[in-house]
Amino acid sequence: MKIIFTIIEQGHFREGLIYKANRMWTPNVTAIMAEMQRQKGHDVTILDANACGWENRVLSKKIVEQSADLVVLMTQPSDRWQNPYPSIARQKNFVRTLRKTGYDGLFLAVGPHPTLLPENFLTEIPEVDYIVRGEPEIGVDQFIDRVVQKRPYDGVPGLSSRVMGDVVHFGDEKPVHNLDDLPMPAYDILPMEKYQHHFYSQVTDPRHRFAFIETNRGCPFGCSFCNLALYGRTIRRFSVARILAEIDLLVEKYGVNYLFFGDLTFGINRKDTEELLRGLIERKYALRWSCQTRVDMIDSDLILLMSQAGCHRIEAGIETAQAFLMKRVKNVRTQQLENLVQALNQANIKLESGHLVGLPNQSVRQVWQSARVLKKIGVRFKITSVTVPYPGTDDYAQGLKEGKIKLKDWQSIVAAAGKSGNKLTDRKIQVAIFIVQCLYYWHIFTSGVGGVLSSMPHLQAAWRGFQRLFYRPRDGAGAIKRTFEDVVYGAE
Incomplete structure (x- = not known):
């Protein structure tokens, strides 16, 4: 399975009274999730548009060229989990650009925005198929296993989606209790x-x-x-x-x-x-x-x-x-x-x-x-x-x-x-x-x-x-x- 983990270009955030500066820091959690899937034999790539300075059209083109089966978007890297940008405008623009560019595979979003306001995220960005709420490593891992095995998603930790127009939560969030169980970041x-x-x-x-x-x-x-x-x-x-x-x-x-x-x-x-x-x-x-x-x-x-x-x-x-x-x-x-x-x-x-x-x-x-x-x-x-x-x-x-x-x-x-x-x-x-x-x-x-x-x-x-x-x-x-x-x- 071809999986692309991606981080979009963040830029600085200015809206209302709020200003937050962009940071080009290593996306550890994304790299850990990538390594988990690589160890299972999947073809894995990380495209960090924030570090490389790629705008949405460039990033979308790279994803389509690689014929991904699944795109996993970290809405903001783990260094911003505590104080993310209070907006999903950038994520919405990217997802819509990617779909217009021709990507028709599965799309999974993780990170602070789908965790804090999951219903709002899925409603505002209907092009996203699934989200994983909370700490994502276990939920993403089990979701990919179910996709490969073509099994139902019931019980997948933190997984949510829209079913018949309503937001459905398939499982509760599940953090990693023993952090040493996680592999070294890729x-x-x-x-x-x-x-x-x-x-x-x-x-x-x-x-x-x-x-x-x-x-x-x-x-x-x-x-x-x-x-x-x-x-x-x-x-x-x-x-x-x-x-x-x-x-x-x-x-x-x-x-x-x-x-x-x-x-x-x-x-x-x-x-x-x-x-x-x-x-x-x-x-x-x-x-x-x-x-x-x-x-x-x-x-x-x-x-x-x-x-x-x-x-x-x-x-x-x-x-x-x-x-x-x-x-x-x-x-x-x-x-x-x-x-x-x-x-x-x-x-x-x-x-x-x-x-x-x-x-x-x-x-x-x-x-x-x-x-x-x-x-x-x-x-x-x-x-x-x-x-x-x-x-x-x-x-x-x-x-x-x-x-x-x-x-x-x-x-x-x-x-x-x-x-x-x-x-x-x-x-x-x-x-x-x-x-x-x-x-x-x-x-x-x-x-x-x-x-x-x-x-x-x-x-x-x-x-x-x-x-x-x-x-x-x-x-x-x-x-x-x-x-x-x-x-x-x-x-x-």
């Missing part, structure tokens, strides 16, 4: 030379080779805005031996010299993490890496070990420095953050954080105060963004309850972004983002030429935010004036 059929981390570029450093890697899946914490639909709350871990074997393969065969550990919470199992770090230290690779974690997951001893193992940057989802919001949203305290920053500075590891606008009970004044506190502590804002009420989150439930999410579709979710559980409006959210960016970039400019040059990729985002705020200059200036009056006089 890196040999990926364009490994194309992938890069957004902090680096093959233009400025031709030797840059990047890979995204997991040590665990799942997250037990209950952040109000966090989308865990494809992960679940149960932590499942790859063994340290498996992780190190994958790193050995990436470094020795593909020349990878930069890794990003994409776990939602790196270091959640202290024993395994220390064993992994010591394994990296023993190997003495010229390897740098970064990760994302929580403030309360690491301490000075672990930070020192991470630095020795090649870590140079940590992304911590701090989101806010308002004490009551930190407790509610992340269940951490400001003192923990201050201690973390001190330990990271001593280890020469940079700390970056997202700063969210639109948290429950948040006001513009609180956003401004929070940004000032984070800047004073020494936290660098990686990006300032608006909360998206993804289905299944507390923010989504609150948005439905308040009537701010009118319909269960992506357009309604975009319209409600940043407004669940608070009194923020579009204009106030724009002003809040502008204030945070002003504070951050003023700090960058006053830190000297080096700070400016190191932050050039982010300055474009700031300029876009500036333009967005002032698309109606008179209203924008008035909004800023009113906001600062609110901040100074406490009128909000």
Whole structure:
């Protein structure tokens, strides 16, 4: 059976108040699914249009030329499972282009969009035959087995389709409990030379080779805005031996010299993490890496070990420095953050954080105060963004309850972004983002030429935010004036 796994060109996402940047990271889950089918004797290809820069017509032509029996579309790679683009317009355009190009075989879609809003996905894109909800490896594997064996689809984990005009779910979602049962990703059929981390570029450093890697899946914490639909709350871990074997393969065969550990919470199992770090230290690779974690997951001893193992940057989802919001949203305290920053500075590891606008009970004044506190502590804002009420989150439930999410579709979710559980409006959210960016970039400019040059990729985002705020200059200036009056006089 000829199977093509594909990822469409993502591009940057801009709609309403939401901006999300494209990332060219290795599509690990897609490569794992491909290897599972290759081991069963199928003819498997991965076409990563996002990495290769192919538009839909080019990708569709390549699929038709290869006479595929089944196309499996990952709507967004696993590095975007937590915060996918809140839209299926790109997926719809691709599927329709592919069908018009002449592909008449089976089409299966997996990933965050069919998982979060399956009925909406199948209704909006009727050209898709089937979807697999949730973590896709087991469901896709069993679906392909049933296709080959020409058996009914009843009980296939996560499988859904339209039957007589109605959406039917053939089986419940089924995550992989023992991650070591999964094969190594099929890196040999990926364009490994194309992938890069957004902090680096093959233009400025031709030797840059990047890979995204997991040590665990799942997250037990209950952040109000966090989308865990494809992960679940149960932590499942790859063994340290498996992780190190994958790193050995990436470094020795593909020349990878930069890794990003994409776990939602790196270091959640202290024993395994220390064993992994010591394994990296023993190997003495010229390897740098970064990760994302929580403030309360690491301490000075672990930070020192991470630095020795090649870590140079940590992304911590701090989101806010308002004490009551930190407790509610992340269940951490400001003192923990201050201690973390001190330990990271001593280890020469940079700390970056997202700063969210639109948290429950948040006001513009609180956003401004929070940004000032984070800047004073020494936290660098990686990006300032608006909360998206993804289905299944507390923010989504609150948005439905308040009537701010009118319909269960992506357009309604975009319209409600940043407004669940608070009194923020579009204009106030724009002003809040502008204030945070002003504070951050003023700090960058006053830190000297080096700070400016190191932050050039982010300055474009700031300029876009500036333009967005002032698309109606008179209203924008008035909004800023009113906001600062609110901040100074406490009128909000």
